[in-house]
Amino acid sequence: KAGVTQTPRYLIKTRGQQVTLSCSPISGHRSVSWYQQTPGQGLQFLFEYFSETQRNKGNFPGRFSGRQFSNSRSEMNVSTLELGDSALYLCASSLFRGNTGELFFGEGSRLTVL
Amino acid sequence: QQPVQSPQAVILREGEDAVINCSSSKALYSVHWYRQKHGEAPVFLMILLKGGEQKGHEKISASFNEKKQQSSLYLTASQLSYSGTYFCGTEYQANNLFFGTGTRLTVIP
Numbered sequence: 001k002a003g004v005t006q007t008p009r010y011l012i013k014t015r016g017q018q019v020t021l022s023c024s025p026i027s028g029h030r031s032v033s034w035y036q037q038t039p040g041q042g043l044q045f046l047f048e049y050f051s052e053t054q055r056n057k058g059n060f061p062g063r064f065s066g067r068q069f070s071n072s073r074s075e076m077n078v079s080t081l082e083l084g085d086s087a088l089y090l091c092a093s094s095l096f097r098g099n100t101g102e103l104f105f106g107e108g109s110r111l112t113v114l
Numbered sequence: 115q116q117p118v119q120s121p122q123a124v125i126l127r128e129g130e131d132a133v134i135n136c137s138s139s140k141a142l143y144s145v146h147w148y149r150q151k152h153g154e155a156p157v158f159l160m161i162l163l164k165g166g167e168q169k170g171h172e173k174i175s176a177s178f179n180e181k182k183q184q185s186s187l188y189l190t191a192s193q194l195s196y197s198g199t200y201f202c203g204t205e206y207q208a209n210n211l212f213f214g215t216g217t218r219l220t221v222i223p
Contacts, residue, residue, distance in 0.1 A: 003155075004155070035213070040215070041215060042116070042201060042213050042214055042215035042216045043156070043201060043203075043213035043216075044213075045210070045211065045212060045213070048210075056210050090155070090156070092156075101161075102158045102161070103148075103156075103158060103211075104158070105148075105155035105156045105157070106155055107153075107154065107155045108155065
């Protein structure tokens with residue numbers, strides 16, 4: 001069974017640019033959650049999508065947005081990038097709604113903002 | 115809302131035991147534990163629900179003290195494969211999980 005796939009794995013952007021990250025969940029999983037991981041802050045919850053609808057949102061500015069498609073694949077977009085957005089962005093899928101069941105994480109997309 | 119983990123880092127020799135704590139200032143609905151090895155995705159270990167239930171996973175077990183809003187992860191007879199960063203996640207209301215900053219565990223021969 002294929003795991004959670006995130007693309008791209010690494011990317012470098014400059015301040016002011018925007019970026020789109022993609023996540024393909026495990027087949028049959030309808031919930032996709034996104035997390036930002038930085039050394040000092042650990043895993044910070046961004047948002048969760050279930051059946052193409054955003055169900056929960058963390059405390060991040062509106063520059064961070066996402067969406068989910070009918071096949072459960074999800075994308076995350078960050079606009080007007082700032083240096084502080086440099087981080088590992090993790091996607092996790094789950095069978096059920098909410099990020100409180102067993103989460104299956106992808107290996108992440110490492111974003112560097114210069 | 116982010117739980118507090120302690121210690122931030124610990125170094126063990128193979129065979130030694132360790133305890134990682136996770137505490138919250140708010141009433142908890144459940145506590146989740148994950149382990150992330152260097153360069154890899156976090157992997158689920160266990161979920162503990164209200165009620166002080168202790169769960170186990172190989173030689174790794176955990177408890178949940180509902181009155182103190184705390185959970186502890188116990189690693190006994192540590193192995194090299196236990197090295198990694200351990201995260202606790204706390205659920206205050208249904209369907210929303212907040213992770214701590216992690217505890218880096220290093221097991222040396």
